[in-house]
Amino acid sequence: MRKLIVILAVAAAFTSCQEDKGYFISGNVDQMENGNMVYVSELDDKTKRPVRVDSTAIKDGRFELDLEDPETPSLSFLEFEGTPGNVIYIAEDEKINFEIYKDSLRASEVSGGKENRLLYDYLNHLEKINEKVMKGRTEMRTAYREKDSTKLLSLQDTEKEIIDNDKVFKKKIVNENPDSFVSIMVISDMLRMKSYPVNEIKEMFEGLSEEVKNTVIGKQIAENLEKANKVAVGSKAPNFTAPTPNGDQLSLKDAMGKVTVIDFWAAWCKPCRVENPNLVKTYNKYKDEGLSIIGVSLDRPGQKDRWIQAIEEDGLPWHQVSNLEFWQDPVAQLYGIKAIPAAFVLDEDGTIVARDLRGDALDKKIGELLKKS
Numbered sequence: 001m002r003k004l005i006v007i008l009a010v011a012a013a014f015t016s017c018q019e020d021k022g023y024f025i026s027g028n029v030d031q032m033e034n035g036n037m038v039y040v041s042e043l044d045d046k047t048k049r050p051v052r053v054d055s056t057a058i059k060d061g062r063f064e065l066d067l068e069d070p071e072t073p074s075l076s077f078l079e080f081e082g083t084p085g086n087v088i089y090i091a092e093d094e095k096i097n098f099e100i101y102k103d104s105l106r107a108s109e110v111s112g113g114k115e116n117r118l119l120y121d122y123l124n125h126l127e128k129i130n131e132k133v134m135k136g137r138t139e140m141r142t143a144y145r146e147k148d149s150t151k152l153l154s155l156q157d158t159e160k161e162i163i164d165n166d167k168v169f170k171k172k173i174v175n176e177n178p179d180s181f182v183s184i185m186v187i188s189d190m191l192r193m194k195s196y197p198v199n200e201i202k203e204m205f206e207g208l209s210e211e212v213k214n215t216v217i218g219k220q221i222a223e224n225l226e227k228a229n230k231v232a233v234g235s236k237a238p239n240f241t242a243p244t245p246n247g248d249q250l251s252l253k254d255a256m257g258k259v260t261v262i263d264f265w266a267a268w269c270k271p272c273r274v275e276n277p278n279l280v281k282t283y284n285k286y287k288d289e290g291l292s293i294i295g296v297s298l299d300r301p302g303q304k305d306r307w308i309q310a311i312e313e314d315g316l317p318w319h320q321v322s323n324l325e326f327w328q329d330p331v332a333q334l335y336g337i338k339a340i341p342a343a344f345v346l347d348e349d350g351t352i353v354a355r356d357l358r359g360d361a362l363d364k365k366i367g368e369l370l371k372k373s
Contacts, residue, residue, distance in 0.1 A: 010366070015130075019219065020304075021159075023066075023067045023068065023070060023091060023092065023093055023094070023096075024064075024065070024066050024071045024095045024096070025040070025063075025064070025065050025067065025078075025095075025097075025098065026063065026064040026065070026095070026096075026097055026098070027062065027063055027097055027098030027099065027100055028061060028062055028098070028099055028100065028281045029058055029061055029062065029063065029080070029102065029103045030061075030099075030100060030102050030103075030220055031081060031102045031103070032058055032061075032082075032083070032100070032102050032282070033058070033082075034058055034059055034060065034061075035057055035058065035059075036057065036058045036080065036081040036082060037055050037056070037057055037058075037080075037081040038055060038056050038057070038058060038063045038065070038078060038079070038080055038081075039052050039054075039055045039078070039079040039080075040052065040053055040054045040055065040065065040067065040076060040077070040078060041053065041076060041077040041078075041079065042074055042075070042076050042077075042091065043075050043076075043084075043216045043217070045216050045217075048216065048220060050086075052068050052076050052079075053067075054067055065069065067091070069093050070091045070092065070093070071254075072181075072211050072212075072214070072215050073090050073091060073092045073115050073180075073215070074090065074091045074181070074215060074216065075088065075090060075091075075181070075185070075217065076088075076089055076090065076091040077089075078098065078100075078101070080102070080105075083102055083105065085105040085106070086105065087100065087105055087108045087110065088119075088123075089110050089119070090113070090115040090116050090119050090181055090182070092113045092114070092115045092116070092181075094112050094113035094114075094115075094116075095112050095113075096110065096111070096112040096113055096116060097110075097111050097112050098110055098111075101355035104247060106227070110193055114180075115181050115182060118173070118177060118182045119181055119182050119185070122173060122182055122185070122186065125166075125169060127285075129162060129166050129361045132162050133159060133162060133163075136155050136158055136159050136162070136251065139151075139155055140152060140155045140156070140159075141372070144153060165197075166195075166197055167196070170186045170189070170190060170195075170346075171196075171204070173186050174186055174187060174204045174207075174208075175204070175207070178207055178209055178212070179208070179209040179211065179212060180210050180212065181212060181215060181217075183208055183212060184208065184212050184213070184215060184217050184218050184221060184257065185217065185300060186216055187201060187204055187205055187208075187221055188220075188221055190204075191221060191224055191225065191228065197232070197233070198225065198228045198229055198232040199229075199232065199234075199326075202225050205221060205225060207221070212250075215365055220314040224336075227336050228336055231334075231335050231336055231344065231352060231355075232351075232352065233352050233353060233354065233355060234351065235351070235352055236350055236351055236352075237252065237262070237344060237346050237350050237351070237352050238252075238334050238350075239251060239252050239253050240323065240330070240331045240334055242296065242321035242323055242331055243321060243322065243323065243331070244320060244321055245256065245307070245308050245311065245320055245322075248260065250294070250319060250321050251351075252294060253350075255292055255294040255319045256292060256346070256348075256350060257290045257291055257292025257348075258289070258290025258291070258292075258348050258369075258370060259286070259290060259291050259292070259345065259346070259347065259348070259366050259369045259370055259373070260291075260292045260293070260294065260337070260345075260346040260350075260372045261279075261291070261292070261293045261294075261343055261344070261345055261346075261362070261366070262293075262294055262343065262344040262346070263279065263294070263295045263296065263298060263341070263342075263343050264295075264296050264298065264300050264306075264332060264335070264337050264340045264341065264342040264343065265295055265296070265297060265298070265340055265341050266297050266340060267299050267303070267306045267307050267309065267310035267371070268299065268300070268306070269298075269340050269341065271340075271341055272340055272341040273310070275341050275358055275359070276314040276316065277314070278358065278359045278362075279293070279316075279362075280315055280316065280317075280365075282312070282362060282363045282366060283317065283318060285363070286366055286367070286370060290348075290369045290370060290373065291366055291370065292318070292319070293318035293319065294318065294319040294320070294321065295311075295316060295318060295319065295320045295321070296321055296322065296329070296331050296332065297320065297321070297322035297324075298322070298325075298326055298327060298329050298332055298337070298340060299322055299324055300324065300326045301324050301325060301326065302324070303324065304322075304324055307320075307322055307324070341358070342355075342356055343355065343357060343358070343362065345357065345362070345365055345366065345369070347369055347373075348373055353369065
């Protein structure tokens, strides 16, 4: 029945000699067999995962598909039978055309529609930024091996400039396109990369149109911003209670000092273990002045022995807790932990004053706070 409706709609368009303004996709495919399927997927509102919504077959090196007009622009994907990967695009009320390259789906070209033009401007920008950063880091490694400190510092300055320009570019997209779906994607990247303070990202998000904010990704960002705001610098640190190595329950409130560090780590986390000697040094330096540390381990279920062994091997004398639930640890979930090591610095009132400082930077911040208290 649906195919009949599509046929009638197309026929009516040709009969009236008017341009079809609906959501219609077509494309040329390179080196794909006739009969192979082309699948269209969209993000599901509930699962936040791509779900196939329609399909068509390749015929004479082309494909065409007339889809239901989207209520709002949405992130969509094309998949091709027998070819790994996908091609990303935005479903909008426009004719969208594709040039698909089997050997490099990432190089495929998408044209048609304001949203897709802006999307690919953004994706091309990200690709160029990534190329510059990767090239610079290769040169940094060479400079480090050759002990060329002058060049190393110059390359580090260049990378900072590249990253700063990237931040300006992203903010410009959002500010100049408040009604664009691409803006919500940019904000999602900002939040994920922590490239802007949460309050600034929230302000940019609130400046978007209601239509954009009510998309699947928009609703997800609203939830993530609410969670992130609870543990942003300037917010009161959420209290928690978790088991200690000996099985007792310890709360953050009971572990507080004049300055408190919540240290998220794990026995299996190599960067955490490498950082531990620096943290021990800082703790020994300031413990008598009021520094308190509570370690929250993300060790796996059934691996309590490894957790305790790591505490002993690294000589960690401060409070330790863990639910032994890996990334599903309730405390990690509460604080939005996606990677470790991660640290939160709290003042005497329990307000978060800094995040993710390490080594000398953490030592300096703690010293400054203790002088004020």
